[in-house]
Amino acid sequence: MPEKDVVTACVLVIGNEILSGRTQDKNINYLAKGLNDIGVRLQEVRVIPDVPETIIATLNECRAVFDYVITTGGIGPTHDDITSECVAAAFGVGMFRDQSVVDLLQSYMKNTPLNEARLRMATFPEGAELVHNPVSAAPGYRLDNVFVFAGVPQIMQAMFDGAKNQMIGGAIMLSRSVSVELGEGTIAPGLSELQDRYPEIDIGSYPAMRQQRFGVSVVMRGTDSDMLDAALVELKDMLTALGGEPKDESIADPAAAPSGADN
Amino acid sequence: MPEKDVVTACVLVIGNEILSGRTQDKNINYLAKGLNDIGVRLQEVRVIPDVPETIIATLNECRAVFDYVITTGGIGPTHDDITSECVAAAFGVGMFRDQSVVDLLQSYMKNTPLNEARLRMATFPEGAELVHNPVSAAPGYRLDNVFVFAGVPQIMQAMFDGAKNQMIGGAIMLSRSVSVELGEGTIAPGLSELQDRYPEIDIGSYPAMRQQRFGVSVVMRGTDSDMLDAALVELKDMLTALGGEPKDESIADPAAAPSGADN
Numbered sequence: 001m002p003e004k005d006v007v008t009a010c011v012l013v014i015g016n017e018i019l020s021g022r023t024q025d026k027n028i029n030y031l032a033k034g035l036n037d038i039g040v041r042l043q044e045v046r047v048i049p050d051v052p053e054t055i056i057a058t059l060n061e062c063r064a065v066f067d068y069v070i071t072t073g074g075i076g077p078t079h080d081d082i083t084s085e086c087v088a089a090a091f092g093v094g095m096f097r098d099q100s101v102v103d104l105l106q107s108y109m110k111n112t113p114l115n116e117a118r119l120r121m122a123t124f125p126e127g128a129e130l131v132h133n134p135v136s137a138a139p140g141y142r143l144d145n146v147f148v149f150a151g152v153p154q155i156m157q158a159m160f161d162g163a164k165n166q167m168i169g170g171a172i173m174l175s176r177s178v179s180v181e182l183g184e185g186t187i188a189p190g191l192s193e194l195q196d197r198y199p200e201i202d203i204g205s206y207p208a209m210r211q212q213r214f215g216v217s218v219v220m221r222g223t224d225s226d227m228l229d230a231a232l233v234e235l236k237d238m239l240t241a242l243g244g245e246p247k248d249e250s251i252a253d254p255a256a257a258p259s260g261a262d263n
Numbered sequence: 264m265p266e267k268d269v270v271t272a273c274v275l276v277i278g279n280e281i282l283s284g285r286t287q288d289k290n291i292n293y294l295a296k297g298l299n300d301i302g303v304r305l306q307e308v309r310v311i312p313d314v315p316e317t318i319i320a321t322l323n324e325c326r327a328v329f330d331y332v333i334t335t336g337g338i339g340p341t342h343d344d345i346t347s348e349c350v351a352a353a354f355g356v357g358m359f360r361d362q363s364v365v366d367l368l369q370s371y372m373k374n375t376p377l378n379e380a381r382l383r384m385a386t387f388p389e390g391a392e393l394v395h396n397p398v399s400a401a402p403g404y405r406l407d408n409v410f411v412f413a414g415v416p417q418i419m420q421a422m423f424d425g426a427k428n429q430m431i432g433g434a435i436m437l438s439r440s441v442s443v444e445l446g447e448g449t450i451a452p453g454l455s456e457l458q459d460r461y462p463e464i465d466i467g468s469y470p471a472m473r474q475q476r477f478g479v480s481v482v483m484r485g486t487d488s489d490m491l492d493a494a495l496v497e498l499k500d501m502l503t504a505l506g507g508e509p510k511d512e513s514i515a516d517p518a519a520a521p522s523g524a525d526n
Contacts, residue, residue: 016467019305020436021295022482023469025288028310032284042282044317045310047291050467054307077448078468079455109448117451136477152470173283185340185372188380192342204279204313205341206286207415214399219285 005223007170009040010066013047014055014083015073015151026153027072034160039169040068050074055086063090063146068167070160073151075140077117087148088125097123101130101139108137131163142166171223176232180244181215190238191218198231200224217249268486270433272303273329276310277318277346278336278414289416290335297423302432303331313337318349326353326409331430333423336414338403340380350411351388360386364393364402371400394426405429434486439495443507444478453501454481461494463487480512 011031017023025047032042043066048054055074063069074083088095101122106114121138124130128141128148133155140149140159147167149159180187184207195203201222207214218235222228239246274294280286288310295305306329311317318337326332337346351358364385369377384401387393391404391411396418403412403422410430412422443450447470458466464485470477481498485491502509 013308016465016484017469017482018291019295019308020438020482020484021292021297021299021305022438022440024292028281029284029287032282034284036284042284043312045276045282045308047308049306076468076470077451079451079458080467109446112446112449115448115452117455118448121448152472154472175283175285177285183372183375185378185381185384186375188341189378192380195342202279204343205339206280207339209415209417219280219283221279221283 003168003170005170007040007068007168008043008066009035009068009070009167010044010046010062011042012055012058012062012069012071013045013073013151014050014071015047016050016080018047019049027151027156030153030157031070031072031160034164035167036173038164038167039172040167041170041173050080050082052082052086052089055083056090059087059090059146063144066145068145068147070147070149072149072156075121075138075148075150077120077138081120083148084120084123084125087143087146091125091127091143093126095123096126098130104137104139131159134158134162173221173223174225174228175219175221176228176235177217177219177249178232178236178239178246179215179217179249180239180246181213182239182242182244183214184216186242187216187218187239187244190242191235194231194234194238197234198222198227201227201231203231266431266433268433270303270331270431271306271329272298272331272333272430273307273309273325274305275318275321275325275332275334276308276336276414277313277334278310279313279343281310282312290414290419293416293420294333294335294423297427298430299436301427301430302435303430304433304436313343313345315345315349315352318346319353322350322353322409326407329408331408331410333410333412335412335419338384338401338411338413340383340401344383346411347383347386347388350406350409354388354390354406356389358386359389361393367400367402394422397421397425436484436486437488437491438482438484439491439498440480440482440512441495441499441502441509442478442480442512443502443509444476445502445505445507446477447479449505450479450481450502450507453505454498457494457497457501460497461485461490464491464494466494 035042074081128143131140135155149156204219206217236246281288298305337344391406394403398418412419467482469480499509
């Protein structure tokens with residue numbers, strides 16, 4: 001991977017359970033934040049069903065477009081865990097059984113015999129470099145620019161945290177955020193002018209209801225800290241001139257963004 | 264839209280704030296469940312950034328493939344709200360200002376003047392049929408098979424609930440779900456056999472940690488209630504024979520699927 005400023009990623013959430021509404025995804029947000037921290041920009045997420053043709057085609061489309069692709073889900077022992085077969089098919093490679101993983105799983109399972117189903121978790125596309133699973137033993141892996149992780153959030157997080165040092169990030173996106181109890185329409189003209197003056201900063205406006213009152217958070221993202229600070233001063237001046245009381249907001253604080261999404 | 268058995272949908276989440284990790288999406292799960300209730304199968308979700316080329320290309324790709332496309336986000340008054348312009352470009356149509364919406368917004372805003380930014384919320388792609396917004400007045404809309412909703416969850420939900428009677432669903436996916444404290448690998452062979460005997464049922468296996476113990480939920484989905492009940496009896500017999508104590512699980516109960524995702 002060459003060193004560059006903008007390094008991109010795509011997350012593929014593989015799982016009927018998200019699409020059926022049974023399960024609320026918790027991996028996208030964790031990965032979005034974690035990738036941002038290492039200078040990798042999450043540029044697309046796709047949630048796709050457990051359908052081989054869909055998984056293979058999506059993998060091949062996305063691994064050609066993005067620097068990194070992360071998949072979550074479908075690497076367990078049951079019949080609906082088909083991610084590894086699909087990764088192998090997408091790369092046009094065979095599968096191999098890793099004896100060290102067989103031993104690991106046998107040790108983890110203690111006296112329970114390793115049936116064929118469990119042995120599938122020791123079977124990987126050729127070329128896979130394993131990613132340690134400190135939670136439940138069965139590893140994830142990396143193949144070229146594709147990282148294949150489990151879907152269970154605790155396991156996915158452990159795998160990502162263990163593997164992220166293998167991802168070479170670019171310039172890290174920094175951010176400044178303020179909240180204000182003004183209408184979006186009130187601040188829109190000034191915000192648009194500010195965006196025009198700072199084309200290198202990405203300015204987002206996110207309305208949210210808090211205690212039945214509409215407010216708005218303005219988030220400025222960019223790679224130049226000084227530029228962000230200068231824009232922040234202008235932003236606060238603009239909001240104050242409109243009668244608002246802008247408050248600094250920590251993006252890391254989930255309470256600061258309780259229900260929001262772009263209107 | 265012709266009447267048919269399998270009616271599909273795709274959700275496009277338009278918003279940098281989801282990709283940056285600032286905001287945890289709450290719309291996908293609501294839409295997944297709501298679509299399922301009316302016999303529409305959510306088959307793909309894409310989260311894409313506020314980039315016109317990406318939005319336009321994705322819209323055109325997805326509206327050709329799926330029966331319905333639902334977009335969330337980007338219809339507010341600020342410079343980063345570009346969904347409507349992109350929808351118009353995707354359909355190759357112009358935009359029009361709806362005077363009834365101008366009046367509605369003016370009435371909602373009371374004494375605040377409608378600046379150009381707010382008037383953007385009364386401007387729609389030609390052919391748009393408006394979708395009422397009981398929360399904050401500015402409407403969503405439908406254009407052909409594309410539904411354009413707000414991103415703020417409270418508003419999005421109200422728009423979907425108001426518009427869903429316009430979607431003609433197919434056969435409704437029913438489900439049966441049981442949880443059991445057995446390893447996935449233990450139940451995998453029997454589950455695979457069951458899946459082979461019931462090819463019309465989609466059987467999913469979802470491990471989850473509860474109070475530090477691994478358990479698994481088995482979800483069976485299909486359109487034939489009697490067939491599901493027959494398969495459920497076989498499933499429970501199989502799990503009991505393996506030493507488990509299968510418990511019926513309500514999929515509607517979020518506590519039943521606290522952290523899960525396909526392994």
